[in-house]
Amino acid sequence: MKFGGSVLRNGKCILKASEIVRNHCLRGNEIIVVVSALRGVTDKLLEMSIQARDRLLDELKANMEEMKGIHMKAAKEAIKNYEIRGETINSLNSYLRELENILTGIFHLGELTSRSQDYILSFGEKMATAIMNNTLRNLNLKTVFLTGKEVGIVTDSNFGNAKPLMNLTAHNVKGKLEPLITKGITPVITGFIAANQKGVVTTMGRGGSDFTATVIGASMAADEVWLWTEVNGLMTADPKVVPSAKTISRISFSEAVEMAVLGAKKMHPRALEPAMQANIPVRIKNAFKPHLEGTLIVRETELRKGEIVKAVTLVRDVSLITVSGSEMIGRPGTAAAVFEVLGKSNINVMMISQSVSEANISLVISRKDLEKALNSLEIKLLGSNLIQGITSENDVAVIAVVGAGMKGTPGVAARVFKAVARKGVNVIMIAQGSSELNISFVVKEKDSEKAVRALHEEFNLERIK
Ligand code: ASP
Ligand code: MG
Numbered sequence: 001m002k003f004g005g006s007v008l009r010n011g012k013c014i015l016k017a018s019e020i021v022r023n024h025c026l027r028g029n030e031i032i033v034v035v036s037a038l039r040g041v042t043d044k045l046l047e048m049s050i051q052a053r054d055r056l057l058d059e060l061k062a063n064m065e066e067m068k069g070i071h072m073k074a075a076k077e078a079i080k081n082y083e084i085r086g087e088t089i090n091s092l093n094s095y096l097r098e099l100e101n102i103l104t105g106i107f108h109l110g111e112l113t114s115r116s117q118d119y120i121l122s123f124g125e126k127m128a129t130a131i132m133n134n135t136l137r138n139l140n141l142k143t144v145f146l147t148g149k150e151v152g153i154v155t156d157s158n159f160g161n162a163k164p165l166m167n168l169t170a171h172n173v174k175g176k177l178e179p180l181i182t183k184g185i186t187p188v189i190t191g192f193i194a195a196n197q198k199g200v201v202t203t204m205g206r207g208g209s210d211f212t213a214t215v216i217g218a219s220m221a222a223d224e225v226w227l228w229t230e231v232n233g234l235m236t237a238d239p240k241v242v243p244s245a246k247t248i249s250r251i252s253f254s255e256a257v258e259m260a261v262l263g264a265k266k267m268h269p270r271a272l273e274p275a276m277q278a279n280i281p282v283r284i285k286n287a288f289k290p291h292l293e294g295t296l297i298v299r300e301t302e303l304r305k306g307e308i309v310k311a312v313t314l315v316r317d318v319s320l321i322t323v324s325g326s327e328m329i330g331r332p333g334t335a336a337a338v339f340e341v342l343g344k345s346n347i348n349v350m351m352i353s354q355s356v357s358e359a360n361i362s363l364v365i366s367r368k369d370l371e372k373a374l375n376s377l378e379i380k381l382l383g384s385n386l387i388q389g390i391t392s393e394n395d396v397a398v399i400a401v402v403g404a405g406m407k408g409t410p411g412v413a414a415r416v417f418k419a420v421a422r423k424g425v426n427v428i429m430i431a432q433g434s435s436e437l438n439i440s441f442v443v444k445e446k447d448s449e450k451a452v453r454a455l456h457e458e459f460n461l462e463r464i465k
Pocket of ligand 1: 004005036037042043124191192205206207208209210
């Protein structure tokens with residue numbers, strides 16, 4: 001069971017999360033707990049690392065006080081037992097002292113590496129997990145607190161976005177946790193953080209606690225991995241756009257990955273991989289409504305047949321770039337040149353399309369990257385006479401229709417575009433991958449919600465099970 005920052009808002013929430021764990025233990029389950037930083041803490045620590053580097057002392061001090069306040073208050077709210085509470089406050093104090101020392105070092109050096117930044121970020125998970133662990137002890141569970149490093153998650157040295165070395169990790173984790181579980185002890189583990197082969201602390205990318213949970217679940221051959229969040233599960237559409245949107249009870253790994261990438265629920269894009277490989281179902285559940293079933297992510301073969309489309313997602317804050325030139329026709333390497341420029345500028349391309357005439361290539365990127373993308377494309381390519389024009393549109397959105405059942409089902413695209421056309425919405429660009437898991441297209445932002453509602457209705461998603 002992994003508890004995310006959206007669930008861990010304060011001491012009361014930590015107590016609630018701990019009661020969920022205890023209740024499931026009392027029913028005879030063996031549980032491993034993974035904890036992420038309290039809500040907003042990782043962002044705050046990131047901010048503090050930069051403030052230290054830039055020597056913004058007043059801001060840094062104020063944030064340090066805030067960190068102290070948030071965690072101390074949470075510990076006092078969650079833990080009633082006098083002795084356990086005292087122990088918690090002691091360990092929080094020593095974490096906070098260490099954090100302050102590191103920030104002071106960075107302040108004096110005026111230099112922040114991704115390695116030291118990862119170490120700073122690790123305090124969010126360590127402090128939250130210390131509180132949660134002691135809250136569970138206070139509820140009479142036998143527990144052991146472990147960091148990602150202590151439990152044996154070994155990653156590469158790609159600080160900030162490290163990837164676990166699965167074989168080694170699985171061996172370590174099993175060796176560490178199995179004896180504890182057999183003795184009826186509940187391991188309580190920091191999410192997000194691990195260590196490289198030299199033992200230097202790494203982090204596994206934002207939202208990485210989900211990843212920790214599936215890595216541990218796969219290593220232990222768990223029955224299920226449960227991700228506790230503040231939402232009921234994956235939904236057929238954003239309920240703010242479509243009030244009749246439903247929680248999807250079962251979805252396949254590949255569909256869920258598609259939805260994670262498209263930002264339906266902010267999920268770590270690689271988090272499902274270990275579970276998918278080990279064939280361990282992943283359940284997304286609402287910690288504030290634990291009686292609800294949530295969404296179960298399973299192998300495709302375990303899904304009901306006949307459901308073609310599962311969800312309609314809307315991605316806002318994107319821009320469309322079109323690169324054109326008659327010289328591009330029949331000339332190999334043009335697309336490569338465009339993507340190389342963007343890749344070197346560290347810009348992620350979300351969607352691509354080129355017509356057979358090859359006179360232009362359209363691509364969609366995150367709106368925050370637009371200026372950087374245009375600048376680098378103009379500097380590197382406009383002079384090359386390969387490309388005559390680069391245009392962009394800002395007021396657009398991407399709509400993606402997701403569902404494994406679309407694969408090999410004729411007529412889905414026709415239904416999609418007919419439904420959109422009926423509402424008078426113009427489609428600017430279209431893309432479908434050969435996986436056929438989704439059909440994506442671009443419309444004007446002002447039309448986007450209308451289009452989402454039309455599609456939700458067309459595929460009867462309010463009746464999905
Ligand atoms: N605390 C980390 C983050 O905010 C990891 C996580 O939440 O899963 O990205
Ligand atoms: Mg989080």
